[in-house]
Amino acid sequence: MPVDLTWGAATATGQREDNQDRYLARPPVFAVADGMGGHAGGAAAAERVIEALTSLTGGETTTVNAIRLALQRADGEIRAFTGEAAGGAGSTVAGVALVDEGEGPQWAVFHVGDSRVYRWHEGRLEQLTTDHSVVQELIDAGYISDETAATHPQRHIITRALGVGPRNEPDIRLLPVVGSGYFLACSDGLTNEVSSSRIAEFLTTNDGPDTIVSDLVAEASAAGARDNVTVVAVR
Template sequence: MISLGISKTGLVRQRNEDRFYAQGPLLIVADGMGGYTGGEYASTMVVDAIVNVVEKSKEVSAHVLRNAILEANHMVYRKSQSYKELEGMGTTAVVAYVQNNILYWAHVGDSRLYIYGEKGLQRMTKDHSMVQQLVEAGTITEEEVLHHPKRNMLTRAIGVYESVEVDTGMIELLQNDRILLCSDGLSGYIEESKIEQVLSEEQNENRALEDLVHLVYDAGARDNVTIVLGRI
């Protein structure tokens, strides 16, 4: 399995609070929040915690990934309660693990998991955000999400509360299916049709990542952008 990632600071940001992991079958993206110190600390802690749990597991499943996020949530929350400067910190996280052509995933927040294959681009995760609730209520359309003033407001994040609900799932992959994880620095500003177009036109993973980042910068890069790509 090929796996690689990229993370870039946005044009209006001074520091990058995103973190990613892309080694072998394990892929992670985390987008920190709560100030420069807190957000960076939270996303780093969560990625490290998930990697640690997965590496210790004899067999990985969606349940294992869920427990890894719950353990990370406990660690971040406890740390935020212990240090005044870290109060209110939190992070999103989306994690995917491939085993015998089965992809297991877990996520909290608005970082996303996509699968690109014969059926085109499929979004596997549902954002835990204010605008997602508005879409489901029929108040706004998917197209309006990209420009909505509350698009960055989360309804669920890791480390903010003592407990958190984690979404999980699994899907069978086919040969040459591509796995894309990203922060909202990509999905919050670039239409899914444009993401799909890049993946359909560019077969090289490195160049596909670069093309996606160029789209973000052409759109103004108002947020940090982190993208991980894997191919079976």
């Protein structure tokens, strides 16, 4: 069963000196990678993630195992790269891909770190990923509230990333292909500046994906954009 897709992507440097975010918007994979660690190091780490995922494009679908293997390869390449560079580097990743696990197309939602995937469906915005972060662990344990998390001093510390720490597997969940709607993948540069309710407002419009992602990046930039901001939307 073919799935009719339209998509858009936008990025901005924000107040940072350079843009270490990278993105992929090429069927059947749509993803955002947020590099970290040194100027060239973070960008190179994110590029390795996107290059690995790009190898899965060109067909109508990919597979969950192919996504895992691609991200394992990226993880290893980043570690090899940082073995040669002082200071180390790593990258988050979040995205969706059309996969076929033998029963026709499904959506695979995958992520490592605090980049996020949202779904807009039947008039409701749902966050499909759970941040791999210190603050999220504090929320889950009941120590702090969602409201407190927005200003918590440890809000930028992540607990899982590609290329650093223990070898990390992505969280992957499968969703059926249903009706019309949007998936939105973004770096934390968006969610640090723009609330979920505000993101939902942009998705209620009848504007196409190109306009929505451009408007979201502009909104984050107008709010100060303390970090790089990248958004990929697929309808």
